[in-house]
Amino acid sequence: MEQYVIKGGKPLYGTIRVQGAKNSALPILAATLLVEGIHEIRDVPHLSDIDVMGKILKALGVKMRWDGNNIKMETSTIKTFRIPESLMRQMRSSIFLMGPMLSRLHEVIITPPGGCAIGARPIDLHLKGLSLLGAKIEEGDGFIRCTATKLKGANIHLDLPSVGATENIMMAAVRAEGRTVIRNAAREPEIADLERFLNRMGADVSGAGTNTIVIRGVRRLHPVSYEVIPDRIVAGTLAAAAAMTGGEILLTHVVLDHMGSTLELLERTGTTLKHEGDSLWIKGIPRLKGVGDVVTGPYPGFPTDMQPQIMALLSITEGSSIISERIFDGRFKHVQELVRMGANLQPGEHSVEIQGVPYLKGATVQATDLRAGAALVIAGLAAQGTTRVLGLNHIDRGYDHLDRTLLQLGGQIQRWSGKVVSC
Ligand SMILES: CC(=O)N[C@H]1[C@@H](OP(=O)(O)OP(=O)(O)OC[C@H]2O[C@@H](n3ccc(=O)[nH]c3=O)[C@H](O)[C@@H]2O)O[C@H](CO)[C@@H](O)[C@@H]1O
């Protein structure tokens, strides 16, 4: 069984350039479908989710070619409006195809998307938004058919600031007739990145980054070359790893403004941070401090995608902390794995109490989702002894060769593809 074998206890040192953002690249790749022609998307990380998006686009008729971290794609020929179920199921982000396909082809047939097991992830807000733009939605035996001869601008209030629903509606609305206003929109930096991309293609979108986004429909769009923003969650994960191993690293290609709540939390633990331009320097101290309450929330709140990694870090601080998860209802599966490593964690329904212990011990642990996997890897780097992390398919969804990145920082980590290694 594939696994990371990590020999812990060695501080991380060195410099790393942070990869491009998964959560920007995925909707932007889907958005290229809006217009025919040759697009180039740059700084795309090599991830299994990106591979799945590529397979879906190819199944629809798009031609794609990687060149390093750039993807060239020719979107002129789309031969079907049906997304294969086997691919739909492989990730949540397959849902992003809905808006652009509806806009371009006037019809799209999907099945419910897959994704990490971190709680119920309905798509009602996506469907409500598209139907307010004039789409007819038919839900059948395991499929959803969405049709619209013409999309028309509308006033859409989201009951929750859903990232994906905001992005799907933006993509569907760029060529709708008239003006669309999304209220209670999500404000994540990846939404502003999608806005920039759409506007480069000739769209008229404003307000991304605030809770009201205005989209004025345009007739024509054109293909572009575009570079996605750096991944703030990968940057946060590496920063946490440096802090909890007592190391000292420099991250380059970082947008500090996107990381406010994560950096503020790291500072509360006693981690030293310095920044200049797009670089962030992180230095841990021998024993970090507990921080009291941490509550996840929509941006600019503390990101749910950093919650497991910060739990790993707080588990070896001096003092106590409480993490409350407010975005997903099932995102505590890493708790029992961290407990195996010696963490003192008391889970409640929506929160976990953490009593810091002096150190974690190596163990064999299972990644159950992407960020749970990242948390276990960084816990293993800080732990005494050897940690084996199983479930690498989850980690590969969001980290571009995490083992190579950590090796470059002096971490002792190896990817084992062979038979199970005895403990
Ligand atoms: C590819 C991508 O960008 N993924 C991110 C995106 O996921 P995603 O876009 O799926 O997350 P959402 O912001 O939509 O989800 C937030 C909350 O809204 C609920 N909800 C969402 C849609 C809907 O139609 N109905 C509904 O009830 C969800 O169950 C969840 O409780 O934002 C999440 C929250 O920051 C991040 O963890 C994911 O990394």
Ligand SMILES: C=C(OP(=O)(O)O)C(=O)O
């Ligand atoms: C939950 C995540 O992603 P996705 O929405 O792609 O499942 C994540 O990136 O942590």
